[in-house]
Amino acid sequence: MCGIYFTTKIFNDEIIVRKLDRIKFRGPDFSNFINVDNKAILGHNRLAIIDLDARSNQPFKYLHLWIVFNGEIYNFLDLRTKLTAKGFTFSTDSDTEVICAAYLAYGENCVTHFNGMFSFVIYDQENQRVFGAKDRLGKKPLFYRVHNSTLECASQPNEILIGNDLEISDKSLESFLTYSYIPSPESVYKDVFKLSGGYYFTYTLGNNDIKLTKYWDLNYADSLSFSHSYNDALEHLESLLTNAVKIRMLSDVPLGAFLSGGIDSSLISAIANRVSSTQLKTFSVKFNEGRFDESVHAASTAKYLGTNHTTIECNYEDGIDLIQKLPEFYDEPFGDSSAIPSMLLSKSAKKYVTVALSGDGGDEGFLGYNHFDIINKASSLYRVPYLIRFLAGNVLNISNSYKAQIISAFLQYPDMNMFIQKIFETFQPIFNYPVSTNHKDVGAIKKLKYNDLQKAADINIKLWLENDSNVKVDRASMSASLEVRSPLLDYRIIEFARTLPVDFRYQKGNKKRILKDLTYKFIPKEMLDRPKTGFTMPFEEWFRDKLKPFVYDTITEENLKLIPLDLNTKYILNSIDLHMQRKKNFYPTIWNLIVLITWLKYQAAPNYHAQEKGLFYS
Numbered sequence: 001m002c003g004i005y006f007t008t009k010i011f012n013d014e015i016i017v018r019k020l021d022r023i024k025f026r027g028p029d030f031s032n033f034i035n036v037d038n039k040a041i042l043g044h045n046r047l048a049i050i051d052l053d054a055r056s057n058q059p060f061k062y063l064h065l066w067i068v069f070n071g072e073i074y075n076f077l078d079l080r081t082k083l084t085a086k087g088f089t090f091s092t093d094s095d096t097e098v099i100c101a102a103y104l105a106y107g108e109n110c111v112t113h114f115n116g117m118f119s120f121v122i123y124d125q126e127n128q129r130v131f132g133a134k135d136r137l138g139k140k141p142l143f144y145r146v147h148n149s150t151l152e153c154a155s156q157p158n159e160i161l162i163g164n165d166l167e168i169s170d171k172s173l174e175s176f177l178t179y180s181y182i183p184s185p186e187s188v189y190k191d192v193f194k195l196s197g198g199y200y201f202t203y204t205l206g207n208n209d210i211k212l213t214k215y216w217d218l219n220y221a222d223s224l225s226f227s228h229s230y231n232d233a234l235e236h237l238e239s240l241l242t243n244a245v246k247i248r249m250l251s252d253v254p255l256g257a258f259l260s261g262g263i264d265s266s267l268i269s270a271i272a273n274r275v276s277s278t279q280l281k282t283f284s285v286k287f288n289e290g291r292f293d294e295s296v297h298a299a300s301t302a303k304y305l306g307t308n309h310t311t312i313e314c315n316y317e318d319g320i321d322l323i324q325k326l327p328e329f330y331d332e333p334f335g336d337s338s339a340i341p342s343m344l345l346s347k348s349a350k351k352y353v354t355v356a357l358s359g360d361g362g363d364e365g366f367l368g369y370n371h372f373d374i375i376n377k378a379s380s381l382y383r384v385p386y387l388i389r390f391l392a393g394n395v396l397n398i399s400n401s402y403k404a405q406i407i408s409a410f411l412q413y414p415d416m417n418m419f420i421q422k423i424f425e426t427f428q429p430i431f432n433y434p435v436s437t438n439h440k441d442v443g444a445i446k447k448l449k450y451n452d453l454q455k456a457a458d459i460n461i462k463l464w465l466e467n468d469s470n471v472k473v474d475r476a477s478m479s480a481s482l483e484v485r486s487p488l489l490d491y492r493i494i495e496f497a498r499t500l501p502v503d504f505r506y507q508k509g510n511k512k513r514i515l516k517d518l519t520y521k522f523i524p525k526e527m528l529d530r531p532k533t534g535f536t537m538p539f540e541e542w543f544r545d546k547l548k549p550f551v552y553d554t555i556t557e558e559n560l561k562l563i564p565l566d567l568n569t570k571y572i573l574n575s576i577d578l579h580m581q582r583k584k585n586f587y588p589t590i591w592n593l594i595v596l597i598t599w600l601k602y603q604a605a606p607n608y609h610a611q612e613k614g615l616f617y618s
Contacts, residue, residue, distance in 0.1 A: 133215075137197050
């Protein structure tokens with residue numbers, strides 16, 4: 001797990017050092033860059049996980065190829081064996097070298113041979129071509145900019161910001177306030193883009209064009225195609241997941257697991273503890289607010305499994321401190337408040353391990369989020385003719401009740417497709433103008449003719465997973481120089497889950513049915529059978545109590561003017577008052593506005609632009 005940089009724009013050494021220093025937290029073990037023939041510069045910050053020897057430091061050269069690589073290829077040992085049989089030789093025990101050999105053996109198709117989380121850039125010195133790629137589900141970040149016939153790529157956008165004059169995108173800020181994140185391929189800067197999951201690119205030096213190719217996508221033709229019994233599916237899932245855990249436990253540094261006490265993390269910890277040759281270290285977060293705190297359940301599960309467990313306490317002072325640090329590590333406005341406990345958990349776990357397994361990914365493929373219940377209930381409601389629903393919505397809208405007004409809005413959507421889309425957007429009229437929110441992946445999925453729950457699950461995977469969950473985990477873990485691996489996000493498991501009939505995963509409100517039944521083979525059902533809590537901070541309550549002065553000091557009329565959009569300031573300030581009076585839940589938008597204002601102030605800090613945007617070229 002590392003931070004990478006590549007450019008055909010030849011900056012002087014001082015600028016390159018500053019670019020790498022900007023993300024040193026991603027790889028504190030070794031930092032270096034190389035200027036290749038004054039045509040390309042590759043830079044790398046290394047977090048050493050596999051083959052700790054200096055021979056595996058990057059930028060790495062293999063024959064006429066140079067590479068900078070972030071992530072892990074979990075099946076690299078199998079690939080290495082196959083490539084050796086083809087005549088390739090290796091001088092390290094790293095997966096980095098295997099990527100290069102695979103590229104020479106299979107060309108651009110090499111990415112289909114990798115099972116891992118990765119982003120990398122290969123420079124072919126002989127042919128002056130660039131090849132870059134990102135893993136199927138978009139777990140590892142890669143930003144790029146093509147400008148004036150030059151290419152820059154980086155793990156985080158503020159690397160590209162240094163030495164360039166970039167402009168913030170108003171459209172991206174609209175997207176942030178709608179989704180709580182900026183969906184790929186857009187970034188917060190106008191001409192900087194994210195490479196989307198399942199894509200690779202090719203670029204020839206001196207061009208002003210970059211060719212993007214999608215090499216993986218959800219297979220809509222095979223959705224719900226599993227034709228065997230439920231027990232067969234359960235057995236196959238156990239086999240797949242056991243292998244996914246095993247290959248993610250290969251590490252030359254200490255390894256542990258995050259254990260919240262919920263289904264997903266408990267299952268991963270149970271399998272990891274079973275296959276591990278040593279006692280597994282597990283970690284959880286404790287909140288003083290009871291309905292947010294699962295630490296007692298995590299401790300109970302850890303005791304049952306026999307892991308070496310550590311509980312980390314989190315309070316509102318930690319919350320304020322980490323809010324101020326969000327822009328340093330996230331680079332873009334990012335509105336998932338669970339980033340805060342994720343950062344705290346990573347920071348504390350790093351004292352004991354360098355790699356941690358997580359339960360991320362179970363809710364997306366196996367229908368685990370609470371909104372699947374909402375969609376299931378709404379499906380029958382949407383069989384009522386639109387005119388009747390529209391009139392009922394008008395009646396409800398007269399009410400002063402905030403909940404009644406929300407129900408009114410949802411009743412008046414024309415069909416279930418629109419209802420599902422709006423589940424993923426923030427319901428608050430904070431703009432003084434209409435905002436278009438049609439994301440390309442959402443639009444494509446809405447046109448498909450299959451189960452509403454599966455449609456929502458696919459939007460979760462294509463929109464929310466890549467742009468929220470994966471970003472949260474990557475930046476939070478990297479802020480502490482910790483690598484997080486997620487077995488449930490093995491692409492084989494995501495693909496398998498989508499072939500299963502919906503009632504294997506969701507039956508009469510029983511979310512994640514098959515995943516739960518698999519977990520109960522390891523841990524008694526009575527220890528885990530409780531409502532879903534979710535991994536989040538109790539900000540909704542803190543904003544009304546301990547953090548109330550912080551909210552009012554941050555979201556002021558003056559600070560709202562920092563946001564270069566036409567906002568309904570009167571509505572926003574009034575809604576904050578109603579939230580404090582417990583008449584309205586304005587928490588998601590309060591949080592997004594705090595994050596955005598904090599990010600904009602960070603960007604405008606004294607000397608920030610002079611340091612990050614100074615133009616220094618060779």
